[in-house]
Amino acid sequence: MFYLQFDKMIESETDEFSDFCSKLNIPVIYTSNEDFISRYLYDSTNPDSVLSNLLRAYDNAVVLRDEIGTETMAYLQLGLSTMEKTMHQAAPLMELQGVLDMLLAFWACADDYVVExxxxxxxxxxxxxxxxxxxxxxxxxxxxxxxxxxxxxxxxxxxxxxxxxxxxxxxxxxxxxxxxxxxxxxxxxxxxxxxxxxxxxxxx
Missing domain, CATH: 1.20.120 (Four Helix Bundle (Hemerythrin (Met), subunit A))
Structure with missing residues (x-):
């Protein structure tokens, strides 16, 4: 869904992010489409950003390491590292696919390694x-x-x-x-x- 929203924002001169924020019930704190893309993805001080949510997910995984396994947790760490590497790229969409791949691998690994x-x-x-x-x-x-x-x-x-x-x-x-x-x-x-x-x- 965000990928579709990203495409709209790239092609539009209007504030496409407002409706997206409204649907997710998050504050409209962004000043432009470019500001939204940057801060919604990468602003670690924004509790609604993708990066903030990944950081919280990783923190939870650390706490649950014994339950989910080190191998499972490693995919979240790789996803977080991949996310941080895309931070300063002008067009990060292709690289963000790598983050998605790591998250899918996390779920697949959890399915295999979580026995209880x-x-x-x-x-x-x-x-x-x-x-x-x-x-x-x-x-x-x-x-x-x-x-x-x-x-x-x-x-x-x-x-x-x-x-x-x-x-x-x-x-x-x-x-x-x-x-x-x-x-x-x-x-x-x-x-x-x-x-x-x-x-x-x-x-x-």
Missing amino acids: SETRNLIKTGRSIERIDLYLRLGIGKRELLSEYQKLSGRIDRSGIDYHRLAFVRFAYLLQCEKEDHPETDEEELRRRMISVLETLVDG
Whole structure:
């Protein structure tokens, strides 16, 4: 999704980033498309930047080293190093593919090396919740949304997470309303309600 947004910004003279920020519910602190690309990707002092999120992910991986394995953690470290190497390049899009490759390798390695079932389900449950949130905010299709919900539904009870079951039931109901595509349903309003419910699913 960001790659598509990147292409729009390169070709546009208008502030294309405002709508993107609004969808993700992050502050519009950027002054231009160029400023957005630079700071959203690389500003380590911006808690919403890609780099900041990678740094937090790596810090979490260090804490969970015994659970996820050194080999798995190494892919996050490689992704972070690759990200930092692209920082001063004028057109970093191709190089950023290397970061994406390392993150995909991280998940593949976690699938292989994490043996303890509750830990596996905890990691994958967190990923599913994050994906569903992004799918809702960015208007990703119903098929992808339903597929991720089904994965979450099959894992959340095995993850050991203390979650609000009533919120989960409520989310399932709203998702069913969208799936059935009732003509009287305002899809944007429905997705806003789903995001609101999802935010109450897990405390903290």
